[in-house]
Amino acid sequence: MIVGVVGGGQLARMMIPPAVALGVELRVLAESEGMSAALAATAVGDYRDAETVLAFAKDVDVVTFDHEHVPQDVLQQLVDAGVAVHPGPHALRFAQDKRQMRQRMAELGVAQPDWAPIDTADELQAFLDEHGGAAIVKTATGGYDGKGVRVVRGIDDVADWLQGAADGGPQLLAEELVAFRRELAQQVARRPSGEIVAWPLAQTVQRDGICAEVVVPAPHAGRMGAVAEDMAVRIAEGLDVTGALAVELFETEDGRLLVNELAMRPHNSGHWSIDGSITSQFEQHLRAVLDLPLGSSAMLAPAAVMINVIGGPAEGRMEARYAKALAAQPSAKVHSYSKTARPGRKVGHVTVVGDELDEVVYQARAAAATFE
Amino acid sequence: MIVGVVGGGQLARMMIPPAVALGVELRVLAESEGMSAALAATAVGDYRDAETVLAFAKDVDVVTFDHEHVPQDVLQQLVDAGVAVHPGPHALRFAQDKRQMRQRMAELGVAQPDWAPIDTADELQAFLDEHGGAAIVKTATGGYDGKGVRVVRGIDDVADWLQGAADGGPQLLAEELVAFRRELAQQVARRPSGEIVAWPLAQTVQRDGICAEVVVPAPHAGRMGAVAEDMAVRIAEGLDVTGALAVELFETEDGRLLVNELAMRPHNSGHWSIDGSITSQFEQHLRAVLDLPLGSSAMLAPAAVMINVIGGPAEGRMEARYAKALAAQPSAKVHSYSKTARPGRKVGHVTVVGDELDEVVYQARAAAATFE
Numbered sequence: 001m002i003v004g005v006v007g008g009g010q011l012a013r014m015m016i017p018p019a020v021a022l023g024v025e026l027r028v029l030a031e032s033e034g035m036s037a038a039l040a041a042t043a044v045g046d047y048r049d050a051e052t053v054l055a056f057a058k059d060v061d062v063v064t065f066d067h068e069h070v071p072q073d074v075l076q077q078l079v080d081a082g083v084a085v086h087p088g089p090h091a092l093r094f095a096q097d098k099r100q101m102r103q104r105m106a107e108l109g110v111a112q113p114d115w116a117p118i119d120t121a122d123e124l125q126a127f128l129d130e131h132g133g134a135a136i137v138k139t140a141t142g143g144y145d146g147k148g149v150r151v152v153r154g155i156d157d158v159a160d161w162l163q164g165a166a167d168g169g170p171q172l173l174a175e176e177l178v179a180f181r182r183e184l185a186q187q188v189a190r191r192p193s194g195e196i197v198a199w200p201l202a203q204t205v206q207r208d209g210i211c212a213e214v215v216v217p218a219p220h221a222g223r224m225g226a227v228a229e230d231m232a233v234r235i236a237e238g239l240d241v242t243g244a245l246a247v248e249l250f251e252t253e254d255g256r257l258l259v260n261e262l263a264m265r266p267h268n269s270g271h272w273s274i275d276g277s278i279t280s281q282f283e284q285h286l287r288a289v290l291d292l293p294l295g296s297s298a299m300l301a302p303a304a305v306m307i308n309v310i311g312g313p314a315e316g317r318m319e320a321r322y323a324k325a326l327a328a329q330p331s332a333k334v335h336s337y338s339k340t341a342r343p344g345r346k347v348g349h350v351t352v353v354g355d356e357l358d359e360v361v362y363q364a365r366a367a368a369a370t371f372e
Numbered sequence: 373m374i375v376g377v378v379g380g381g382q383l384a385r386m387m388i389p390p391a392v393a394l395g396v397e398l399r400v401l402a403e404s405e406g407m408s409a410a411l412a413a414t415a416v417g418d419y420r421d422a423e424t425v426l427a428f429a430k431d432v433d434v435v436t437f438d439h440e441h442v443p444q445d446v447l448q449q450l451v452d453a454g455v456a457v458h459p460g461p462h463a464l465r466f467a468q469d470k471r472q473m474r475q476r477m478a479e480l481g482v483a484q485p486d487w488a489p490i491d492t493a494d495e496l497q498a499f500l501d502e503h504g505g506a507a508i509v510k511t512a513t514g515g516y517d518g519k520g521v522r523v524v525r526g527i528d529d530v531a532d533w534l535q536g537a538a539d540g541g542p543q544l545l546a547e548e549l550v551a552f553r554r555e556l557a558q559q560v561a562r563r564p565s566g567e568i569v570a571w572p573l574a575q576t577v578q579r580d581g582i583c584a585e586v587v588v589p590a591p592h593a594g595r596m597g598a599v600a601e602d603m604a605v606r607i608a609e610g611l612d613v614t615g616a617l618a619v620e621l622f623e624t625e626d627g628r629l630l631v632n633e634l635a636m637r638p639h640n641s642g643h644w645s646i647d648g649s650i651t652s653q654f655e656q657h658l659r660a661v662l663d664l665p666l667g668s669s670a671m672l673a674p675a676a677v678m679i680n681v682i683g684g685p686a687e688g689r690m691e692a693r694y695a696k697a698l699a700a701q702p703s704a705k706v707h708s709y710s711k712t713a714r715p716g717r718k719v720g721h722v723t724v725v726g727d728e729l730d731e732v733v734y735q736a737r738a739a740a741a742t743f744e
Contacts, residue, residue: 001691017389020411021646023691023708023720039392039411274393278703278725293699300672300725319373319395327665331650336395348395353650353672 001290002027004057006047007066008035010337010346011266011282014274016040018283024290028066029056036337037066050074057083064243064289065265068095069142086192086242086289087264094239095264099140099173105259108238110231112259113250114176121155121162127174128154134177137161139170146209151177178258180250184218185269186228189244189284189294190236197284197294198229199277202269204248207310210344211268213365214306216276216299219357227257235262244285246270268308268346273297275333276304276353301353303360307368309348312341318348318371325370332367347371373662374399376429378419379438380407382709382718383638383654386646388412390655396662400438401428408709409438422446429455436615436661437637440467441514458564458614458661459636466611467636471512471545477631480610482603484631485622486548493527493534499546500526506549509533511542518581523549550630552622556590557641558600561616561656561666562608569656569666570601571649574641576620579682582716583640585737586678588648588671591729599629607634616657618642640680640718645669647705648676648725673725675732679740681720684713690720690743697742704739719743 001024005012008030016039019026029052030041045052047070054077057063062084075089087095094101102115114131118124128135137158139148148170152158158172165172183204190196203218204211217225232247246267248260270281279287279295287294313321318336325334329352336348348371352364373396377384380402388411391398401424402413417424419442426449429435434456447461459467466473477484486503490496499507509530511520520542524530530544537544555576562568575590576583589597604619618639620632642653651659651667659666685693690708697706701724708720720743724736 013392016392016411020385020388021705021707022694023689023710039388278705287698292694293702295698296703298703317395322394322664326659326667330665331668331670333393333650335393338395 001025002060003286003289004029004060004063005037005040005066006053006056006063006070007031008037008041008044009066010036010339012037012040012066013337014266014271014282014335015286017274018280018286022283022286024286027056027060029053036339038338048074050077053078054081054083057081062086062289064285065092068092068264072096088240088242091239091241092264095262097140097171098138098143098261099171101262102173102175104239105235108234110235110238110259111256113178116174118162118172118174119165121159124152124155124158124162124172124174128152131176136175136177138173138175140173141170146206149209178250179253180258181253181255182251183260184221184224184228184249184251184257185214185267186232186247186249187244187267187270187273187281188229188232188236188247189281189288190241191288191294192242192291194237195294196233196236197279197297198232199270199273199281199297200299201225201228202272204269208344210308210310210346212308212310214269214272215357215361216272216304216306224251224255224257231257231259235259243289244270244281271335271349272304272306272351272353274335275351276300299353302355303357304351304353305357305360305364306349306351307364308346309350309368309371310346311343311372312339312345312347313371314341316341321370325367328370329363329367332363334367373397374432375658375661376401376432376435377409377412377438378425378428378435378442379403380409380413381438382408382711384409384412384438385709386638386643386654386707387658389646390652390658394655394658396658399428399432401425408711410710420446422449425450426453426455429453434458434661436657437464440464440636444468456661460612460614463611463613464636467634469512469543470510470515470633471543473634474545474547476611477607480606482607482610482631483628485550488546490534490544490546491537493531496524496527496530496534496544496546500524503548508547508549510545510547512545513542518578521581550622551625552630553625553627554623555632556593556596556600556621556623556629557586557639558604558619558621559616559639559642559645559653560601560604560608560619561653561660562613563660563666564614564663567666568605568608569651569669570604571642571645571653571669572671573597573600574644576641580716582680582682582718584680584682586641586644587729587733588644588676588678596623596627596629603629603631607631615661616642616653643707643721644676644678644723644725646707647723648672671725674727675729676723676725677729677732677736678721678723679736680718681722681740681743682718683715683744684711684717684719685743686713688713693742697739700742701735701739704735706739
């Protein structure tokens with residue numbers, strides 16, 4: 001069993017441990033030498049180049065992804081060459097293009113913020129007028145971790161993007177500025193043959209557009225857990241997603257769940273599952289894309305908290321702080337992505353699982369703080 | 373942080389996942405190409421050749437082991453060259469030579485079976501006469517997985533070994549045939565700076581001299597848990613063991629604990645900890661040999677059961693049975709060592725953790741049986 005992963009970042013890296021456990025051979029096409037998933041890298045090259053990707057995909061049983069940026073024409077050439085690709089291009093396009101995603105959510109009847117495609121300043125002004133003078137404007141493609149997203153109160157705020165779109169750059173869309181109580185994320189994994197498994201609903205806290213902290217299960221979720229699972233299952237089936245799917249959600253102040261974003265890969269909101277679930281999202285993703293039976297998504301403890309290490313220590317590597325961090329928090333599971341510290345960069349994360357949420361949150365925050 | 377592991381078997385393989393999580397660079401000196409730990413192999417060569425091992429050890433922070441067979445003179449050359457070696461040769465010799473081990477246990481006052489070094493047939497006959505006509509005879513060096521061990525009722529049963537010893541082959545020792553109720557194993561890990569952590573006592577079942585099944589915590593252990601931990605701590609400190617130490621124990625019919633064997637490395641009786649403990653024996657071993665603070669050894673559930681897959685399926689690889697095994701037991705954690713099936717060979721293991729021992733045992737046995 002050979003799984004080819006396009007992209008050598010930390011998501012590919014975190015597929016290595018379950019691949020080792022299951023005896024799956026992992027082959028990574030990395031963007032450059034020395035990337036986070038270097039241990040499993042069998043090729044270095046440009047994922048936008050069809051020839052590079054086709055050569056990499058030779059002899060693998062399935063191709064999957066560390067990110068969603070492989071162009072549609074490259075994906076289609078893989079499919080045309082008879083390579084199993086999961087998720088397939090027909091699903092991935094909804095993770096690559098937010099206008100297509102919003103349109104498809106509307107067709108599926110899944111609750112989401114008011115939105116409109118925006119091609120001109122007039123269209124944006126009309127949307128602002130209808131929504132109290134404020135909106136979120138996004139580039140339809142290319143955004144991640146808060147990039148490609150702006151809060152807008154007048155067309156001048158995105159004059160550059162409007163001009164860019166007119167000049168053939170990324171298309172734009174506007175979304176209502178949702179008054180939300182908190183953000184949540186629902187993860188599922190789905191096999192090509194249809195089996196689907198959901199993890200408990202996660203509560204996520206974003207800072208500066210980057211996932212900072214995840215608590216599972218989301219406290220005081222009540223029936224929302226079932227509603228979120230139902231939404232994610234409908235999306236996974238409606239879009240024919242294979243592998244891991246994360247549905248980022250807003251919980252509105254009046255208690256509704258609205259779809260914010262989709263990710264068709266292991267997702268930051270699911271890193272807790274490495275240490276907190278019988279089957280981690282990374283193992284489940286491998287099983288799903290190989291069309292193997294999925295594992296139990298039950299939690300190993302009543303509460304799990306994951307904190308990202310963003311930026312990292314002045315010494316340049318998380319490892320420099322291990323003597324202090326590991327001594328202070330012997331229950332913390334520390335994950336380093338073998339990246340050099342840089343402001344705003346995700347260089348690792350810490351997870352703690354246990355019986356008492358308060359205690360778990362304290363330990364996880366204390367351990368993660370050691371690395372700042 | 374770079375850890376060099378001599379030996380490319382499944383124990384080295386199972387160090388890869390925690391090394392990836394912690395950002396530790398693992399370098400393996402494998403005996404040949406395509407071994408179980410091939411993913412981390414940076415060199416292939418003979419661990420009995422000092423030049424090979426010294427070249428491998430260049431630039432690593434510490435050398436540790438997949439097995440205990442590296443000759444003392446090679447180990448000593450590493451130490452003389454300034455390489456950190458954990459466990460060190462002064463400790464490892466007690467895992468390499470059962471006569472030295474028995475002598476040292478006696479000096480430490482640790483309970484063990486009656487025993488005697490055997491150099492001649494007369495000495496063996498005297499030991500048999502003193503012990504009801506039966507004994508266990510072992511080669512002091514070179515034995516593993518039931519090899520180098522015989523039940524003996526007369527000197528003719530080991531005439532070949534006696535001749536071998538006289539001709540300069542492995543030395544021999546005799547041990548009383550212990551009437552035991554069951555076998556147990558106590559694992560600890562110890563840092564060079566002295567910190568030591570113990571896991572719960574494990575109950576082990578051997579078949580044909582090979583570890584077949586492990587239940588943790590050992591049922592109905594009562595005070596034996598504390599006694600076993602005390603023994604293992606005294607041994608680890610008395611022998612200055614660094615890294616993982618497993619103490620195999622007999623529980624006698626009259627309720628005493630006697631030391632059977634020692635292993636100074638991650639041990640089959642601790643594989644359950646990958647899925648059942650906050651810190652696995654493999655992560656703990658890496659932390660210990662790097663002299664990093666040790667992690668919590670608390671269990672993630674009240675019961676854990678590990679079953680070895682011995683031999684493996686007729687199709688040659690465990691993976692051939694995944695569709696059936698994973699579907700039937702979604703909570704089972706299946707570990708493949710990427711080895712081809714062969715009678716008597718450990719090719720993988722299955723662990724299940726949960727609240728109810730009966731249920732956990734059933735699931736683990738059912739999953740493991742799929743691979744036979």
